[in-house]
Amino acid sequence: MRYKKETAHFLTSMTRTLEKEILERPDVAEHLVARAYRDLTRIHRFLGDTASVIAALRRDPLPVRRVLDVGCAAGGVLLEIRRKLGVQAIGVDIKPPKTPDLPFAIVSADAVRDPLPEADVAFSMYLGHHLPESDLVGLIRNVGQFCRRFILLDLVRHALPLALFRGFVAPFVCPIVVSDAQVSIRRSYTAPEMARLTREALAGSGARFRHTVAPLYVRQILDINYAPRPHSCPREPVDCQQDAVQ
Ligand SMILES: C[S@@+](CC[C@H](N)C(=O)[O-])C[C@H]1O[C@@H](n2cnc3c(N)ncnc32)[C@H](O)[C@@H]1O
Numbered sequence: 001m002r003y004k005k006e007t008a009h010f011l012t013s014m015t016r017t018l019e020k021e022i023l024e025r026p027d028v029a030e031h032l033v034a035r036a037y038r039d040l041t042r043i044h045r046f047l048g049d050t051a052s053v054i055a056a057l058r059r060d061p062l063p064v065r066r067v068l069d070v071g072c073a074a075g076g077v078l079l080e081i082r083r084k085l086g087v088q089a090i091g092v093d094i095k096p097p098k099t100p101d102l103p104f105a106i107v108s109a110d111a112v113r114d115p116l117p118e119a120d121v122a123f124s125m126y127l128g129h130h131l132p133e134s135d136l137v138g139l140i141r142n143v144g145q146f147c148r149r150f151i152l153l154d155l156v157r158h159a160l161p162l163a164l165f166r167g168f169v170a171p172f173v174c175p176i177v178v179s180d181a182q183v184s185i186r187r188s189y190t191a192p193e194m195a196r197l198t199r200e201a202l203a204g205s206g207a208r209f210r211h212t213v214a215p216l217y218v219r220q221i222l223d224i225n226y227a228p229r230p231h232s233c234p235r236e237p238v239d240c241q242q243d244a245v246q
Helices: 002-012 030-047 049-058 076-085 133-143 159-172 175-187 191-202
Strands: 066-070 088-093 106-108 119-125 147-154 208-213 220-225
Touching (some): 030 175, 049 147, 066 076
Parallel strands (some): 066 088, 066 119
């Protein structure tokens, strides 16, 4: 009994690191950045992250015409979603790619504070853990000004996904991803932390959310439905009807 308790404590007691990832440095060569994001898109496919977001979009009871990827990086996941669902796609990133070759726009914006393009549904992958608590709360509130639903998918800070990554994924990806993914897991929010911050962000807003954690803690998903907005939009959205990358 005591052994069980100690094991459970070990698995969940990892302190959140504030270490930066290699991809956040300004001096990483462009071809290495491109390789790392290609690997990340493959990881999302392999782990079922992309399929989870697609399934959630398909379950939407309302029409989904336009989808926004918040923190889209090189746009690999958004490209797959656009191809599978035939939706209009638009990306936002605080540091958009330098040489994009995509059939949709990527707008340069800080998703925590700046106006965003309007869309029916927004999603984000592996963005939440980059943000301090107050910014994660700000992100959830800001996205709700421009989209009626937000699907936020992220890692879980837990020893199990860390061990699984080292054993089954690290041998097949580039050195930057090997390093950054481990920092990302240690930098992520635990499921109770994520739920607490979401409740704080949405308190009194009339929004509803569902929070699920996948088996083996490989991902957590927040699925937020914001309360309908009054007719006058409180903030001006970014106008980005064009198809070229900005
Ligand atoms: C780990 S990458 C994930 C990229 C992509 N979503 C994926 O999963 O393959 C995190 C991305 O979030 C972007 N990002 C970080 N903070 C942001 C912010 N405040 N607003 C918009 N994008 C942000 C980074 O520039 C980076 O491209």
